Amino acid sequence: MKKIARAAILIIAAGTGLASLTACGSDDGGDSGSKGKTIALLLPETKTTRYEAFDKPLFEAKVKELCSDCKVNYLNADQDASKQQQQAESAITNGASVLVLDPVDGKAAAGVVKSAQSSKVPVVAYDRFVEGADYYLSFDNETVGKKQATALVEATGDKGEILMLNGAPTDPNAADFKKGAHSVFDESGLKIKAEYDNPDWSPDNAQKFTSSQLNNIDAADVAGVYAANDGQASGVIAALRSAGLKEMPPVTGQDAELAAIQRILSGDQYMTIYKPIPIEAEKAAEVAVAIVNGDDVTGTEDFRGVKSFIFDPVVVKKDNVNDTVVKDKFYTVDQICTADYEKACADAGIS
Structure with missing residues (x-):
C-alpha cells in the first residue's frame, strides 16, 4: 500500500490561536440555512482531546486558507450515533455541499452516506472508515495495533500476563487496532489475562x-497493559496507582496526547502512537474544498473500494519525544516541560 510520508513539515506554532478559530456553523445547529460552499464537519465525541484541540481548528484553518468563501458547519455528536445522524440530515437540509464525517458508529454511518448521496452530497469519511463513502482519510490502523503490541512484547521481554483494553465496538478503527494487536500477541509468549472492549x-x-x-x-x-489509546492509559495508570503500585508496568497508548507525553517522560506510560493529525486534517480540508469547487481530487489509493489517503503512524517513547512531537512542533517544550516535568525533560534531553 502506498503511503504518504510523515516527512511533511508540520507547522503548528504555539499561540497561533488556531484553537480559538470559530466555525461558521455551531455545535448545536446548522448554518442558518445558508447556501453555497458549505462544508459540514461532523466529529464523534469530545472525550478524546484530539478532536477539539487539533482536528477541528486545523481543518477550519486550512479551509479558510484555501477558500475564503467557504463555510464550515461544525457538529459534534457526543458519542451518540442517533444524534450524529440527525446532525447530518440537518446539515444536508441546510445546504451542505459535502460532509466530512468521523462516525460514532461506522456501520450505522452507512445510512448517512446513502442519505447524503441521494441528495447529491458527497461524503468524506474522516479517520474512521464508512462503507460507500466517496473518499476516506486515515492512518494505517492495523499497523497502529501491531506497533503498540510489538512495543509491549519488547518491553515485557515476551513473558507474563497482560490486560488488554480495546476501543469502542462501534468504532471501525478499534476493530483494526485490535486485529493488528492480536496478530502480534497471539504469536507471542504473553498471556492475555483479561480483555475489554470499552464502549x-x-x-x-x-x-x-x-x-x-x-x-x-x-x-x-501485571506484566503490562495494552491500552488502545492515551485516555484509557490514564485510567489504567490511575487504577494501578490506587492499588498501591509505585512503579508502573509498561502501558501502551495512542494519540500522543500532551498528558501522555508527560507520562512517558516521567515513566508512568511506556509509549504512544503519534498520528500527525495536521497531515490528516489539512488533507481532508483540501479534499472538501476541491469537491465544493468542482475540482478533481488526485493522489488517492484504493482502500476497501473507496478512494483513500492512508498515512503512517509513528511510535513515540521516551527516547524519541524530541525527534517527533517536539521536532514537528506538535507541542512546544514549554507545554511539555512544566514544573512537574522539568527534571524528566532534562533527563530526556528536551530543552
Whole structure:
C-alpha cells in the first residue's frame, strides 16, 4: 500500500490561536440555512482531546486558507450515533455541499452516506472508515495495533500476563487496532489475562475495568497493559496507582496526547502512537474544498473500494519525544516541560 510520508513539515506554532478559530456553523445547529460552499464537519465525541484541540481548528484553518468563501458547519455528536445522524440530515437540509464525517458508529454511518448521496452530497469519511463513502482519510490502523503490541512484547521481554483494553465496538478503527494487536500477541509468549472492549473509549471505564481485574491478579504481577489509546492509559495508570503500585508496568497508548507525553517522560506510560493529525486534517480540508469547487481530487489509493489517503503512524517513547512531537512542533517544550516535568525533560534531553 502506498503511503504518504510523515516527512511533511508540520507547522503548528504555539499561540497561533488556531484553537480559538470559530466555525461558521455551531455545535448545536446548522448554518442558518445558508447556501453555497458549505462544508459540514461532523466529529464523534469530545472525550478524546484530539478532536477539539487539533482536528477541528486545523481543518477550519486550512479551509479558510484555501477558500475564503467557504463555510464550515461544525457538529459534534457526543458519542451518540442517533444524534450524529440527525446532525447530518440537518446539515444536508441546510445546504451542505459535502460532509466530512468521523462516525460514532461506522456501520450505522452507512445510512448517512446513502442519505447524503441521494441528495447529491458527497461524503468524506474522516479517520474512521464508512462503507460507500466517496473518499476516506486515515492512518494505517492495523499497523497502529501491531506497533503498540510489538512495543509491549519488547518491553515485557515476551513473558507474563497482560490486560488488554480495546476501543469502542462501534468504532471501525478499534476493530483494526485490535486485529493488528492480536496478530502480534497471539504469536507471542504473553498471556492475555483479561480483555475489554470499552464502549465509549472513556478513561473512567478503563479505570473501573482495571480495578476490577486487580481483584483477580495482584497489581505487581501485571506484566503490562495494552491500552488502545492515551485516555484509557490514564485510567489504567490511575487504577494501578490506587492499588498501591509505585512503579508502573509498561502501558501502551495512542494519540500522543500532551498528558501522555508527560507520562512517558516521567515513566508512568511506556509509549504512544503519534498520528500527525495536521497531515490528516489539512488533507481532508483540501479534499472538501476541491469537491465544493468542482475540482478533481488526485493522489488517492484504493482502500476497501473507496478512494483513500492512508498515512503512517509513528511510535513515540521516551527516547524519541524530541525527534517527533517536539521536532514537528506538535507541542512546544514549554507545554511539555512544566514544573512537574522539568527534571524528566532534562533527563530526556528536551530543552
